[in-house]
Amino acid sequence: MIEKLPSGQEAVDALKALQEPDVGAVIGWEIGGVNGLFPLLLAAQLGLPYVDVDGMGRAFPRIDQTTYDAAGLPTTPLAITEPSGNRAVLDSSGIEKLARTVMVDFGGWAMMVAKPLRLGDALKAGIPGSLARALELGEIWQPPPADRRWGAPVRAPEPVRTPADRAKASGGFHVARGKVIEVWRESTGGFPRGTVALQRLDTEDSYLRLEMQGEYLVALADGEPLVTTPDLVCCLDAESGRPIATEQMSYGSMIDVVALPAPAPWVHPRMIGRVDPRAFGYDLDYVPFGSL
Known part of the structure; x- marks a missing residue:
């Protein structure tokens, strides 16, 4: 991703490729790293709510390492797109190996959107509150700077x-x-x-x-x-x-x-x-x- 910057349109294009018109909300696949941000972008682009649940609660390298998959929820077909506009819709029992092969052919980075789940099933199988947890950790490790605008209330300095x-x-x-x-x-x-x-x-x-x-x-x-x-x-x-x-x-x-x-x-x-x-x-x- 460092060498192949996304355009920001990849997730929208992937969802269109799935031809799923009845999507009412966006949830995450994994909260870890930049993958925790793209669902928020997609929700904003579609004007849909983002529900704070994901399938990992952290980051794992394989797409089959989710609590969704462990619960037996269907996550295929899934669509993969990349910044140049290439896309593929995959439906296979060996989806991890197939998707990774496509990703390599696409230049090493691609966006993936999976088959929509029923929200109740996702909430039951997923890990709730991952985004809130990430924000909490951010407050601990990277506290926001004091507001230095003229007239802003004085905030006590962050204790060392x-x-x-x-x-x-x-x-x-x-x-x-x-x-x-x-x-x-x-x-x-x-x-x-x-x-x-x-x-x-x-x-x-x-x-x-x-x-x-x-x-x-x-x-x-x-x-x-x-x-x-x-x-x-x-x-x-x-x-x-x-x-x-x-x-x-x-x-x-x-x-x-x-x-x-x-x-x-x-x-x-x-x-x-x-x-x-x-x-x-x-x-x-x-x-x-x-x-x-």
């Missing part, structure tokens, strides 16, 4: 908080602060994969390794798993507190690593196998949040 304080206020914990000493990446089967090595600054002669596949999935301290998917491994710039996406990670960066708990549905025994480390090819078991 450490990353550990902010992590605790977010319901998680601060894993480590470190300097990136190596970043390794490859792309296989349409998935960007990689490893990040950090030298910890809070502990002498200690290292942290992050495994990523589009998202940060596992954090290991000196080779031992510390935080694992579906719990969230979050990387933030140590100076600004802004999130660093996997594609933005670079050598020499100073970052804070923070862990947040997964949305409750994902740690249910019936669901965990879809999104635990082994679901991504890592020979690791899920480490329950905060158990280490």
Whole structure:
């Protein structure tokens, strides 16, 4: 997406390709990253309400890793479009592999709109309040600046908080602060994969390794798993507190690593196998949040 900018019209075009005239609201597929914003844009473009529910409650790399899919709700056919105007409507039991192949052919970035669901089914199967949760985290990590307009009421300055304080206020914990000493990446089967090595600054002669596949999935301290998917491994710039996406990670960066708990549905025994480390090819078991 960094190299192939969207026009903003892709979701509208994808919905037209599905030929679904009776759409009454827009919901999200995943709240994580920029994918949490496009449903809001589509709702505004169509003049429809946006309902605060999504199928992940975070970000996962595969389109079949949703609570909608786990509940057996139909998510195909789905339409894929890209900024140049190319589009495809897909309907297949192997939709993940097929959609990723099309996305690669489209240049590595595309917009997807899935078959509409009944709102009651989506609310029952989905994860509610994800947008509200994202806004809450934004207030904690990126509080709005004081209003400096003439005549504006004076607001008390934001109290200085450490990353550990902010992590605790977010319901998680601060894993480590470190300097990136190596970043390794490859792309296989349409998935960007990689490893990040950090030298910890809070502990002498200690290292942290992050495994990523589009998202940060596992954090290991000196080779031992510390935080694992579906719990969230979050990387933030140590100076600004802004999130660093996997594609933005670079050598020499100073970052804070923070862990947040997964949305409750994902740690249910019936669901965990879809999104635990082994679901991504890592020979690791899920480490329950905060158990280490």
